[in-house]
Amino acid sequence: MNIKMIFSTVGKVVLIEAVLLLLPFITACVYTEWWVAVSFAITIGIALSVYGLSKLFFRPKNTVIYSKEGLIIVAFAWLIVSCIGCLPFIISGDIPYFFDAYFETVSGFTTTGSSILSDVESMSRGCLLWRSFTHWIGGMGVLVFVMAVTGKNTDRSIHILRAEMPGPTVDKIVPRAKDTAKILYLIYIVMTLAVVVLLLCGGMPLFDSLLHAFGTAGTGGFGVKNDGIAGYNAYCQWVIAIFMFLFGVNFNLYYLILIGKIKNVLKSGELWAYVTIVFLSVAFITGNTLAICGNFADALRASAFQVSSIISTTGFSTVNFNEWPTLSKSILLILMLIGGCAGSTAGGFKVSRVVLLSKSIKREFKKVLHPRNESVVKSNGKRVEEKTISGVFSYLSIYVTCMIVIFLLISFEPFSLETNISAVVSCFNNIGPGFDAVGPTSNFSAYSPFTKVILSFAMLLGRLEIYPLLLTFLPSTWIKR
Amino acid sequence: MRVVVAGCGKIGITIIKSLFKERHDILCIDNDQEVINEVINSYDVMTICGNAISYDVLKEAGMEKTELFIAVTDSDESNILSCFTARKLGAKQTVARIRNSEYTAESLGFIKESLGISMSINPEKLTAEAIYNLLKLPSATKVDTFTNRSFEIVELIIKKGSKINGLSLMELRKKFAGNFLITVLQRGEKVFIPKGNTTLLEGDKICVVASIEEMHKVLFSLGFLQKESKNVMVLGGSKIAHYLTQMLAKGHTSVKIVEKNKQRCEELCETLPSSVDIICGDGMSQDILLEEGVSQTDALVALTGADEENILISFYAMSQKVPKIISKVNTSALSQIAENLGLDCIVSPKQIIADLLVRYARALNATVGSKVETLYSLMDGGAEALEFVVMDDFEFSNIALKDMKLKNDVLIAGIIRGKKAFTPGGDDVILSGDKVIVISKGRSLYSLTEIMEGK
Known part of the structure; x- marks a missing residue:
């Protein structure tokens, strides 16, 4: 175990966070919120000293890392980044309690968007920006960012990329992990800017458009208004709806489009499944909610927005879908579990895993009927390794187990079953709002601090796809043998 | 530069590394x-x-952007075919591993010409050549030659009781005349370029550069000369053994091959001259080795398929006081261990190939002023020796070497001008058209200008 390398990399992540904290610092200065600016300055100072300490004590001679180190680096980086990230909220007094602030920050970095704030509009501008900016940072990944900006070329950096990027397999798009990270971030930045420009065109103020663009790009879901996106015009709602959908797509496909390989994009089974799920859900919910919304255009817009918001695990809302019929709510709950595509900024179980599962289940059925039948699972025209398939199955079981355990842990709370289940599903899949007492118009502030810690942990588990965090806390990872 | 390597076997992996x-x-392609x-x-x-001969796979690998395509799969024919396809799809340079001896030099030339393959490599043949060089100069642990064999670079180990043990380079220079240069020194794990006041100690590994006519004289006067091996025993009748024996037999060296497999023995009998003794027996058996006179041979070359066997046989030969032992070890971890235990002469086919391709890739890198012609890694990769061809637009031509400010860990070890090869002194200059041999420690050089301070 290369402990020095682990902590020196984590130190670098903290340094990057200090740099990123400059943005809310400047914002606070611009809006002359001096005390908020000071609290950001203090946080930056703390981050820099943590970096300095890591630099002082951990100078790795051996830079080789293996799969284990990659997982632990990612887990530690996320825990520490969230700890430092919640300081401005506490110091500035916007969120005075540690557990609340930690919940809020984790919810930001993991692009969940669950909030404990009942009145967002009273928050300072600096903190609001930082809250949404964490979505943007966490969306593509902190370590991917570190990889893109620091000039280290190590042979085995793929282990970090793999631990942080969601999905059953990680494909590099260019030979070097570093260049892959750069290209992904470039696509991410350009698409985010596109959202900002389009929202500005729709008459949304600059501050609001920036924050909503961050929330959309990271598929997070923190807004600036108490009523979510409902107060903005139909154009803005459509822009956000479409981009939420786009950010839920595997970013490798955008690279393929950039280099002109559109044929390969159209061959992607995951993309087709994703599109099909979205269209079917929109159709069903539109039909189901026609009576409530009144006219077809409104029903279509509301359902398209909500479907795209939930499947991409963003969690923005234009209507209170708590009041929708049970069929629509059930569809939304299923979408929560499915989540976006692998290699996107979205959370959830991932469409690609669903596709692989359904294909291998089909094969199992065939085998039951014809025991001598031999067949392989194919995806995008290529054979999928048995190892990948069994990996998906074991992920499914551990995914379900985690959800059950978390559900049991929070079940002493005095809320309805629907509230608790949806809170767990929503946090674990990084969506944001749930149903009933944690629905789109309410928030998580009523939960006890213990539950908030558990749910924060659930969000991190979901974002990092369980293994990194779980393995870090297993004693056998640390025992030398 | 974008490089595609097809086939990730032992050699493929070393090339990638x-x-x-x-x-x-x-980008690597393999079907497993x-x-x-x-x-x-x-x-x-x-x-x-995927399969590297498939049009679709090569298309997916983006041949039009590829500058160097290297095919090192198991099969010669698929290497040829995939190089051909890659070339047609737009790869600029293609290199194929072709090792079947049935492809003679003539037929290879024809294939390369008509299919547009830039280079064919034969690891077995190159290894055989390296072993041949070592047998010609048995006191060295590694021998490399530069253009037209004008210069040689030789790695030596200073043994106990050596004449030069305990001398500083300055004293050495005074005591021994001759046009030679001690360029790199390895002491323990440390590799460095020695200064005038550096003292040579027992156990040091040194690199000596001298022109080929001088080398024998130099080694003789330094007390390193050992007579050329005239009586060689080869264990294992592999392809390398075949090539090596062919070369040795031409020079009237008597060769004895010990090979287990009867059928392979017969094949060797058919293709090799009758002066070569071929023994069918297990090279691991000490009785057979003794019976065949291992203790009287000048040199033993262990070339069986298993690294471990080669190492063990070599230790046995050491105990029998065989003067020169060369073992083929492909696993770098094993060769490190074997070297630490006292086997000083180890050849690794895959490292030879990797060196060759690194040099080839560097030569492709268009640079101003010079071109890489030859490259060898010295002291297990701790340093490298390069030969540059100086072009007309070289910035520092016609400046006396003593006026040039060179980087710290760089040394100009030799200049080849026309047919003349010499070790330069402070007053010598570099002219365009020269070939300059440079030793560099811990730094990869791509052009001759890079040896200057601040470039």
Whole structure:
């Protein structure tokens, strides 16, 4: 175990966070919120000293890392980044309690968007920006960012990329992990800017458009208004709806489009499944909610927005879908579990895993009927390794187990079953709002601090796809043998 | 530079490793998913799982952007075919591993010409050549030659009781005349370029550069000369053994091959001159070795398929006081261990190939002023020796060497001008058209200008 390398990399992540904290610092200065600016300055100072300490004590001679180190680096980086990230909220007094602030920050970095704030509009501008900016940072990944900006070329950096990027397999798009990270971030930045420009065109103020663009790009879901996106015009709602959908797509496909390989994009089974799920859900919910919304255009817009918001695990809302019929709510709950595509900024179980599962289940059925039948699972025209398939199955079981355990842990709370289940599903899949007492118009502030810690942990588990965090806390990872 | 390597076997992996160190962008193709997974986990490269002769796979690998395509799969024919396809799809340079001896020099020339293959490499033949060089100069642990064999660079180990043990380089220079240069020194793990006041100690490994006419004289006066091996025993009748024996037999060296497999023995009998003794027996058996006179041979070359066997036989030969022992070890970890235990002469086919391709890739890098002609890694990669061809637009031509400000760990070891090869002194200059031999420690050089301070 290369402990020095682990902590020196984590130190670098903290340094990057200090740099990123400059943005809310400047914002606070611009809006002359001096005390908020000071609290950001203090946080930056703390981050820099943590970096300095890591630099002082951990100078790795051996830079080789293996799969284990990659997982632990990612887990530690996320825990520490969230700890430092919640300081401005506490110091500035916007969120005075540690557990609340930690919940809020984790919810930001993991692009969940669950909030404990009942009145967002009273928050300072600096903190609001930082809250949404964490979505943007966490969306593509902190370590991917570190990889893109620091000039280290190590042979085995793929282990970090793999631990942080969601999905059953990680494909590099260019030979070097570093260049892959750069290209992904470039696509991410350009698409985010596109959202900002389009929202500005729709008459949304600059501050609001920036924050909503961050929330959309990271598929997070923190807004600036108490009523979510409902107060903005139909154009803005459509822009956000479409981009939420786009950010839920595997970013490798955008690279393929950039280099002109559109044929390969159209061959992607995951993309087709994703599109099909979205269209079917929109159709069903539109039909189901026609009576409530009144006219077809409104029903279509509301359902398209909500479907795209939930499947991409963003969690923005234009209507209170708590009041929708049970069929629509059930569809939304299923979408929560499915989540976006692998290699996107979205959370959830991932469409690609669903596709692989359904294909291998089909094969199992065939085998039951014809025991001598031999067949392989194919995806995008290529054979999928048995190892990948069994990996998906074991992920499914551990995914379900985690959800059950978390559900049991929070079940002493005095809320309805629907509230608790949806809170767990929503946090674990990084969506944001749930149903009933944690629905789109309410928030998580009523939960006890213990539950908030558990749910924060659930969000991190979901974002990092369980293994990194779980393995870090297993004693056998640390025992030398 | 974008490099595609087809086939990730032993040689393929070594090539990937060496070229990655050279900062090239690498894409690997192999048809075994397990192998691909292994590569992805250990190296920062892109991979495609598929057959490298397939048009679709090569198309996916982006041949039009590829500058160097290297085919090192098991089969010669698929290497030829995939190089041909890659070339037609737009790869600029193609290199194929072709090792079947039935492809003679003539037929290779024809194939390369008509299919547009830039280079064919034959690891077995190159290894045989390296071993041949060592047998010609048995006191060395490694012998490399530069253009037209004008210069030789030789690695030697200073043994107990050596004449030069305990001398500083300055004293050495005074005591021994001759046109030679001690360029790199390895003491323990440390590799460095020695200064005038550096004292040579027992156990040091040194690199001596001298022109080929001088080398025998130099080694003789330094007390290193050992007579050329005239009586060689080869264990294992591999392809390398075949090539090596052919070369040795031409020089009237008597060769004895010990090979287990009867059928292979018969094949060797058919293709090799009748002066070669071929013994059918297990080289691991001490009785057979003794019976065949291992203790009287000048040199033993262990070339069986298993690294471990080669190492063990070599130790046995050491106990029998065989003057020169050469063992083929492909696993770098094993060769390190064997070297620490006292086997000083180890050849590794895959490292030879990797060196060759690194040099080839560097020569492709268009630079101003000079071109890499030859490259050898010295002291297990701790330093390298390069031969540059100086072009007309070289910035520092016609400046006396003593006026040039060179970087710290760089040394100009030789200049080849026309037919003349000499070790330069402070008053010598570099002219365009020269070939300059440079030793560099710990730094990869791509052009001659880079040896200057501040470049």
